[in-house]
Amino acid sequence: MRLHPERGLGLSLRLVLALAVLVFFLFPIYWLAIIAFKTPEEIFAYPPVWVPENIQFANFLVLFKDGDAETVFNSLFIAGVSTVFAMLLGTMCAYSIARYRTGGNLFSDWIISNRMIPPIVIVFPVFLLFVTLGLVDTYTGLILLYTAFNLPYVIWMMKGYVQDVPLELEEAALVDGLNRWQVFVKVVLPMVRGGLFATAVFTFVFAWNEFIFALILTRNEVTTFPVQVTHYFGGQSNFWAKIAAMSMLGTVPIFIVVAFLQRYLVRGISLGAVKG
């Protein structure tokens, strides 16, 4: 409860404004969704049709029949596996930094500075490296790259969560005769479960939505869904139905995942700047 609510704009006026804002931010998603369900006639009707007469799934079925929908599974596999690796390696590193000050501030700063390098700068030498190693257009290549790309974020976030774990618990466990690794696995990890979850979600979303790396490092074997979407762009004749349907296939899963994890949203999105 805040003091003097009557001093602000009137409630009804704020509600109207809030609805207007909501419409602006949701309308594009609504438009994308209805195109995915429209018939070609309605997509290319003039003036544009705002509420489709008949909902149909042909645009999606085509993607599954042609195998284009497999790119969603590529995305799922690559983002999933790289998230597991990044979480594992990142949390270990974060624990060492948080508890032992390993490497001091300089090391922490160096870690996070890796996050600031633009992908286009990294991807160019990485591409040449991957050509040498035969990793272009392989799951291994993209998984390795996304793991590395997400590590600074995971380390930064998990460092914050580990620092919140009361030290007494770990001390007690050490006195009880657990070794340091056991303390990490049996005491610390369960304590930061919430943080692991929150961080993993955003790690997954980054990898899932990423475009430049995937554009350059995949050909046709492990194409991810954002790259597949751009395959339908072409001069004058865009395959609108396919663009929209493919985009929906790649977007809805993320919405569903995050809907269950709303309370982690703020901290995860802000690199831990806001403790939530």
Next chain:
Amino acid sequence: MTQADPFPLSAEAGARPVRRRPRGTGFKYWMILPAVAVILLIGLFPVIYTAMKSVQNITMFDQDFSYNGFIHYKTLLNDTRFWKALAHTLIFVAVALPLELLLGLAMAYLFLDRLPGRPIFVTLLVLPVLVSPIVAGATWRLLLDNRYGPINQIIGWITGTEQTLLWSVDPNLVYPAIILAEVWQWTPFMFLLLWAALQNVDQSQMEAAELDGASWWRTFRLVVLPSIWPVVAIAVLIRALDLFRLFDVVWALTKGGPGTMTETISIYAYVQGFQQFETSYTAAMAFMVIIILAVTVTIVLRKIEIDR
């Protein structure tokens, strides 16, 4: 205390766990080793490799690995297309970032007080942030289509005449189109952070300021802003760095066109490296970008710390 552990027992309870070197500190290094190895391979190696390639002379036709001096850097200094790309990038940062910040702040205030259905509003408003940027770009391309998009239709309703604005081709409209898509996708990000930060502002200070009869602006400047400043700073930093690497939305909307009008640094580097295969030249460009970024970020961070 027989245990040679890194944790100070009760004597120092509450103190930070930094230590007199315990036995077996190998553990802490084993814990960081895998992460560091991966980051070195994919983070540090590329930077060094880029620096090396940039002083050689490798093109699609010529695999010349000999030392070539700083010729590519000299060329780069005279490459107007590079400086234009840098300017375009900075325009996007300079226009989109303040817009996102101000709109995000306005929205944060709008949702600060109690409002029916507020949690649902906030959750739904964040959806654009979760959309893949390439999908966001594609979506706006559909929305802004000159004939089958609803935006021209809406503008037509307002102006009373049919509109066929060519948003992704017309030189006067490509910037507004890209910025619109960027602002749509990332204002909710600013909103979410500022909204959370505003809720942590000390209410008693606010009340004291109100009792003193301070104006809204004065209260904002002296009470609210200092309190939310750390969050504002990190949000602006994250977004500035993101906008500096802008690629996806432009790629989906204009591919840098018409001509090279909306070409950003990332897109120009992509064209040079992966369409022209100017390996060494691209490397020089990439290294230049790293230097520009490192210098800027260092200066800005210093400035922020001095101001505090």
